[in-house]
Structures are given as structure tokens and as C-alpha cells.
Amino acid sequence: MNIPLTDMTIEPVHGCDKRCPFCSLSQYPADSEVHYMDSNLFYNNILSFLKRHQTKFSKISFSRFGEPTMHPDLLDFIYQTRQAKPESKVTVITNGHQLRKRGDTSYIRELIKAGASHIMIDCYEYETFEIFENDKDGLEIEPSYGEKGTVWHTFENKILHVSFLNKPINQVDTQAGSVPYKNWESYSIDPKKLPKRVPCFQLCHQIVILYNGNVPICCKDGSKSLILGNIQERSIEEIWGSDFANELRYALFNCDRELIPPCALCSATCGGYYPLGFRKDYDRNHILDMVSARFKPDKDWVHNIREFHKENAIPKYLKELLDRKGFVL
Numbered sequence: 001m002n003i004p005l006t007d008m009t010i011e012p013v014h015g016c017d018k019r020c021p022f023c024s025l026s027q028y029p030a031d032s033e034v035h036y037m038d039s040n041l042f043y044n045n046i047l048s049f050l051k052r053h054q055t056k057f058s059k060i061s062f063s064r065f066g067e068p069t070m071h072p073d074l075l076d077f078i079y080q081t082r083q084a085k086p087e088s089k090v091t092v093i094t095n096g097h098q099l100r101k102r103g104d105t106s107y108i109r110e111l112i113k114a115g116a117s118h119i120m121i122d123c124y125e126y127e128t129f130e131i132f133e134n135d136k137d138g139l140e141i142e143p144s145y146g147e148k149g150t151v152w153h154t155f156e157n158k159i160l161h162v163s164f165l166n167k168p169i170n171q172v173d174t175q176a177g178s179v180p181y182k183n184w185e186s187y188s189i190d191p192k193k194l195p196k197r198v199p200c201f202q203l204c205h206q207i208v209i210l211y212n213g214n215v216p217i218c219c220k221d222g223s224k225s226l227i228l229g230n231i232q233e234r235s236i237e238e239i240w241g242s243d244f245a246n247e248l249r250y251a252l253f254n255c256d257r258e259l260i261p262p263c264a265l266c267s268a269t270c271g272g273y274y275p276l277g278f279r280k281d282y283d284r285n286h287i288l289d290m291v292s293a294r295f296k297p298d299k300d301w302v303h304n305i306r307e308f309h310k311e312n313a314i315p316k317y318l319k320e321l322l323d324r325k326g327f328v329l
């Protein structure tokens with residue numbers, strides 16, 4: 001299976017100055033160590049890949065399980081990415097850390113100058129929203145600003161997209177089980193309605209590279225319990241096209257989320273048509289063996305799945321997988 005890679009998410013920082021209850025970081029204490037991507041890893045492994053990879057990327061995003069603007073070299077990462085992929089969207093998703101730190105939007109303007117084409121500012125606190133509001137001169141803002149939570153700004157023929165979540169959040173997902181179970185229901189997620197029997201195509205278009213070079217199954221896997229490989233040990237192309245990644249894709253096409261631990265607790269419906277068709281003849285035990293060899297559950301993930309299955313039968317394959325890891329459900 002040769003899947004074109006057109007979307008990359010890079011995690012410059014693992015950790016954050018906030019602990020929002022809907023975020024996978026909410027499972028860790030607020031004073032947990034913050035990890036920063038080694039800049040050499042970005043330049044030697046990621047940037048070099050972007051330069052040699054000829055395909056146009058639809059999006060290269062700086063985000064994931066941490067606040068990217070805490071990285072001291074983020075502006076240069078963006079500048080270099082823009083040089084390597086001038087036609088791709090270069091996106092930053094921030095909680096507004098630098099706005100609060102500086103009290104103005106100067107960092108946002110520096111991001112734009114460096115080459116960011118889309119910036120999403122999630123204003124989970126009114127303070128952040130207010131700082132932007134007071135210093136938005138020169139930013140062209142769409143009229144729906146503050147209503148639908150979206151603002152548009154044009155800059156040198158590019159679009160800057162700023163989202164404001166200045167209202168209570170009522171639509172979140174389980175982050176593949178990494179958000180503590182008790183938080184799910186308060187955000188209107190009915191665990192009994194997790195989409196176990198729908199296909200997922202997330203692993204068909206996006207690769208996620210964590211601060212330490214690990215590649216998790218997808219951007220939802222906040223527990224990083226299933227790692228496809230590390231870009232310091234294998235090239236990005238190899239990890240993306242590996243047998244393991246393909247077996248996971250087959251299982252997900254076939255709606256077999258429960259064979260794959262993070263997916264078993266995922267509420268995302270990453271649907272959409274992907275022109276491959278479903279493969280019906282794959283070997284579930286083979287996939288289970290492959291997943292089992294790499295699955296590293298932590299006690300929080302197991303706790304979440306225990307809670308989830310309180311009133312439901314635990315799927316045979318998932319039980320077997322956890323048995324192999326020494327967890328008795």
C-alpha cells in the first residue's frame with residue numbers, strides 16, 4: 001500500500017503552561033517537566049525530509065501535545081519550513097501563551113513574518129481574547145470574529161486563520177482515551193457511543209512527529225501508547241510506508257478499532273472517502289501480534305478502559321492484548 005504523505009504535524013514542545021480538562025495533558029501533574037524538541041532533530045531529520053520529499057504538502061502544522069510557542073527556535077523552524085515548502089500551509093496552533101507573556105500580538109506578527117500562513121489561537125481564557133482584541137490593528141478580521149469563533153486575516157496573499165474559543169466548550173473528544181474518563185461525560189461524550197464500528201482514515205494522510213522523534217499512530221494518541229517508529233532510527237518514509245503502519249490501516253479500514261489500543265477509546269470519526277477499498281481478508285491475529293509487540297499501556301489508559309467497559313462486554317481482542325501486557329481486567 002503506497003499512501004502519499006501530504007500532511008505533517010510536528011510537536012516542538014511536549015508540555016504546556018496550562019492544564020485544560022479536555023486536553024490529553026490533563027492526565028499529567030501541572031508541574032510535569034516540559035520537553036523541547038532538539039533543534040538538530042528538526043533540522044537534520046525533519047527539514048531535510050521536507051526538502052527531499054517532492055510532493056506538495058497540504059499542511060505542515062506545529063502543534064500537538066504541548067504549546068509550540070514555548071520553543072525558542074520556533075520562528076526559525078517556521079521560516080525554514082516555509083522556504084522548503086513555499087506552497088504548503090504552515091500552521092501554528094497556540095493557546096495564546098506568547099500573547100499573555102508579552103501583553104500584545106507582536107509574537108503573532110513575528111510568526112506571520114517568519115512564514116506561518118495559518119495561526120489558530122485557542123483563547124480558552126478571556127484574558128487572551130482581550131489581549132488580541134486590544135491589539136488587532138493591522139490584522140484584517142472577518143466579520144464573524146467572536147461569533148462563530150473564527151477570524152480571518154489576509155497577509156501578503158496568505159490567510160491567517162485565528163480561532164477563538166471564548167465560549168464554553170461542549171464538543172471535545174476523548175483524545176484516544178488519553179483524557180481522563182471522568183472528564184468525558186462532562187463534555188457530552190457518551191462513552192457507549194464511541195464509534196467502534198466506523199472506519200478511520202487518519203493514518204492515511206497525516207504523520208505526527210513528537211518532540212523526541214517518536215511517531216505515534218495519530219494526532220489523537222495523547223498517551224503515545226502505540227509508536228510506529230522513531231525518525232532518529234528510521235527515515236520518515238520508512239516509518240510511513242512500513243508493514244506495521246499498513247496493517248494498522250487495514251484494520252482501521254475494516255472498522256477494527258478495538259484491535260488497536262488508542263483507537264479502542266477514540267471518539268473521533270475521521271471519515272471521508274479514501275479510494276483504497278476495504279481489505280476483507282486480513283489476519284486479525286497477525287495484527288494483534290504486531291500491535292502487542294509495540295503497545296505500551298500505562299495505568300491511566302487501563303483505568304480509562306476499565307471505566308469505559310464497566311457496563312459493556314470487554315472486546316475479546318482488547319482483553320487478550322491487555323492480558324499479554326499483564327493487566328487483568
Ligand code: SF4
Pocket residue numbers: 176200201202203217218219220221252257262263266267268270
Ligand atoms: S481511530 Fe482515532 S486514534 Fe485511531 S487512528 Fe483514527 S483518529 Fe487516530
